[in-house]
Amino acid sequence: MDFWSPDATPVSVVAQARAWLDGPDDVDLVVATSGSTGQPKRVRVPRAAVLASVRASAARLGASGPWVLALPPSYVAGVQVVVRSLVAGHEPTLLERDGWPTGDGWFVSLVPTQLTRMLSSEPDLEALRRAHTVLLGGGPIGASLRARAADAGVHVVATYGSAETAGGCVYDGMPLDGVAVALGEGGRIRIAGPTLFTGYDGRPDLTAEVLVGGWFLTSDAGRLDEDGRLVVIGRVDDVIVTGGLNVPGPAVAERLRGHAGVSAAEVLGVPDPEWGNRVVAFVVGTADLEELRDWVGAAHPRAWAPRQLVRLDAIPLLANGKTDRQALLALVQVGR
Known part of the structure; x- marks a missing residue:
């Protein structure tokens, strides 16, 4: 049925x-x-x-x-x-x-x-x-x-x-x-x-x-x-290969969510001509990129820190409450 x-x-x-x-x-x-x-x-x-x-x-x-x-x-x-x-x-x-x-x-x-x-x-x-x-x-x-x-x-x-x-x-x-x-x-x-x-x-x-x-x-x-x-x-493809290093996106996102200036966060890898993939943080909150890079670097290898920040009013969700990864990737692809 x-x-x-x-x-x-x-x-x-x-x-x-x-x-x-x-x-x-x-x-x-x-x-x-x-x-x-x-x-x-x-x-x-x-x-x-x-x-x-x-x-x-x-x-x-x-x-x-x-x-x-x-x-x-x-x-x-x-x-x-x-x-x-x-x-x-x-x-x-x-x-x-x-x-x-x-x-x-x-x-x-x-x-x-x-x-x-x-x-x-x-x-x-x-x-x-x-x-x-x-x-x-x-x-x-x-x-x-x-x-x-x-x-x-x-x-x-x-x-x-x-x-x-x-x-x-x-x-x-x-x-x-x-x-x-x-x-x-x-x-x-x-x-x-x-x-x-x-x-x-x-x-x-x-x-x-x-x-x-x-x-x-x-x-x-x-x-x-x-x-x-x-x-x-996380998903097998959540491991972001950037500059020859393996960065677990979910671990970085979890660290970002612990920052006082962040109420929600997701992390994805986006194709990059220099790094192969760059680590992008999608964040609801007021923290800036350097703050977040320092915050991640204080708990994990500095190479795990995001190289790009996309600020959002809300993380896009699918009907079942999961993060809409395609919508997030589209934000970066259109240059936002």
């Missing part, structure tokens, strides 16, 4: 999900990737994979129950919220229509941008304190954001996954039961297990590139910490 539609609404997706769960078990769920780096792909996920994800998530969280839909309903994270709630026997709460539940012990999935804003809103914060768990995924999760949430009494679990893995399949760095995680060349993250997709709709060529020997080869790089937990460094 195709959940990807520009006309999808929370109400229509709930109805679709209920019909899909009650219908033939050989009908795949079809959702789109975010398209953050280009054209979205239509991902086919079998019902067995979705239900395996639902069961493994509930087992890891130690509970199941009603969910609040606060994400776009046609992407995998939003569909999973709906399915988890229905499987647990509860109609999902639609945040746009219904507001927050009045009771406690419910669940919600958010992206970092949403959580950041909600922690600054007293009504939202009061509601999140009543949640059993806030699943947080869909983008880099800084230590400072986790600390703010913990200090505010909000229970957050960081998730990693994608449409190809039926949503989050690694919680706080540890794979869900049945899921295997390994690192390939250059730290490229590979995932296997019962939650994998069957392929990209109509694109067997792309499917063959990333589904190899029962493993899904992601586009992300990672490492394992001393406790064996997966630490996601």
Whole structure:
């Protein structure tokens, strides 16, 4: 059943999900990737994979129950919220229509941008304190954001996954039961297990590139910490090769977000005739380039410091809350 539609609404997706769960078990769920780096792909996920994800998530969280839909309903994270709630026997709460539940012990999935804003809103914060768990995924999760949430009494679990893995399949760095995680060349993250997709709709060529020997080869790089937990460094192409050095863009962006004159930041590599690629900082805030170069250089090698600053009123986002990388690159390409 195709959940990807520009006309999808929370109400229509709930109805679709209920019909899909009650219908033939050989009908795949079809959702789109975010398209953050280009054209979205239509991902086919079998019902067995979705239900395996639902069961493994509930087992890891130690509970199941009603969910609040606060994400776009046609992407995998939003569909999973709906399915988890229905499987647990509860109609999902639609945040746009219904507001927050009045009771406690419910669940919600958010992206970092949403959580950041909600922690600054007293009504939202009061509601999140009543949640059993806030699943947080869909983008880099800084230590400072986790600390703010913990200090505010909000229970957050960081998730990693994608449409190809039926949503989050690694919680706080540890794979869900049945899921295997390994690192390939250059730290490229590979995932296997019962939650994998069957392929990209109509694109067997792309499917063959990333589904190899029962493993899904992601586009992300990672490492394992001393406790064996997966630490996601960023997309493989987030490593900016500049002047012969490898600069991890997400690490630079996280450092920039800690500056008092920065409220939001992203870092990308842009082709440059001298450096091969130059490190460009896209920043919401008042800090100037030299301030930010010094700030980065105080914590990391000076060569990691951005060579260009693009000031913005807001970081452009896709409908699912992820950074619109193509929009950022277009700003530099048109000479802004």
